[in-house]
Amino acid sequence: MWPERKEPISPDQRALRPRTTCADRRPGVPGLPRRWMDAENEQGVAGVGTGMQTWEAITSRRNVRSFADRPIPAADLDQILEAGRRSPSSQNWQPWDFILVTDREQLRELAKVWRGASHVAGAAAAIVVIGPPADNEFGRAQLDLGQATMAMLLAATDLGIGSCHAGVTDTQLARELLGFPDDRTWALLISLGYPVDRPLAPIRNPRRRPFGEVVHRGRW
Numbered sequence: 766m767w768p769e770r771k772e773p774i775s776p777d778q779r780a781l782r783p784r785t786t787c788a789d790r791r792p793g794v795p796g797l798p799r800r801w802m803d804a805e806n807e808q809g810v811a812g813v814g815t816g817m818q819t820w821e822a823i824t825s826r827r828n829v830r831s832f833a834d835r836p837i838p839a840a841d842l843d844q845i846l847e848a849g850r851r852s853p854s855s856q857n858w859q860p861w862d863f864i865l866v867t868d869r870e871q872l873r874e875l876a877k878v879w880r881g882a883s884h885v886a887g888a889a890a891a892i893v894v895i896g897p898p899a900d901n902e903f904g905r906a907q908l909d910l911g912q913a914t915m916a917m918l919l920a921a922t923d924l925g926i927g928s929c930h931a932g933v934t935d936t937q938l939a940r941e942l943l944g945f946p947d948d949r950t951w952a953l954l955i956s957l958g959y960p961v962d963r964p965l966a967p968i969r970n971p972r973r974r975p976f977g978e979v980v981h982r983g984r985w
């Protein structure tokens with residue numbers, strides 16, 4: 766039984782409250798700490814091991830643009846990509862492809878596809894999210910690509926890995942560097958790496974419009 770709640774609890778208070786999570790209630794995987802769960806895909810086991818609960822990852826994610834000179838383990842990169850692959854999409858059409866880049870020279874070149882993409886040059890890795898043109902019915906591809914992107918950002922945060930978006934305006938340069946087909950005309954970069962400054966931790970006061978201004982109940 767939940768104790769009777771006297772006052773509404775704000776999302777920030779909720780973030781700081783000790784919780785019992787689904788992971789705590791699940792039976793453990795033999796040989797692994799209780800909160801570690803494994804999930805299999807065609808590549809074998811992926812998604813083993815997690816350092817954070819979902820709410821911690823949501824409240825800790827922020828764009829990180831300065832990265833430590835330390836590679837990300839291949840299994841962690843695969844876990845992040847797997848989070849994208851598992852994302853929901855309209856009619857499950859999965860309009861995305863992901864190109865993983867870890868080569869330093871290639872990252873430096875990729876950083877030139879948009880003036881806001883300079884952080885990609887110093888990242889440990891980048892995931893290029895590729896999709897179809899934006900003129901599809903009700904912009905559903907872009908919604909789906911956004912969801913896949915967010916899933917990967919949260920999966921990265923969960924692993925203590927910082928991330929940052931970057932748009933792509935020079936699609937032709939991106940195509941030359943990455944070789945994706947002509948019918949894929951939309952691309953977005955996610956740079957990844959360990960934060961060079963402070964580690965990822967829940968942010969008490971994010972730079973966001975106030976809760977009461979954003980949330981409308983019943984009608985506008």
Ligand SMILES: Cc1cc2nc3c(=O)[nH]c(=O)nc-3n(C[C@H](O)[C@H](O)[C@H](O)COP(=O)(O)O)c2cc1C
Nearest residue numbers: 826827828829830879881882884929930931932972
């Ligand atoms: C679609 C999209 C494109 C973005 N493009 C860039 C970019 O090109 N360069 C960059 O440094 N940040 C980019 N960002 C990051 C935003 O500036 C950032 O999310 C926002 O300022 C909020 O900061 P926070 O995520 O750290 O809270 C982009 C974010 C989104 C969602």
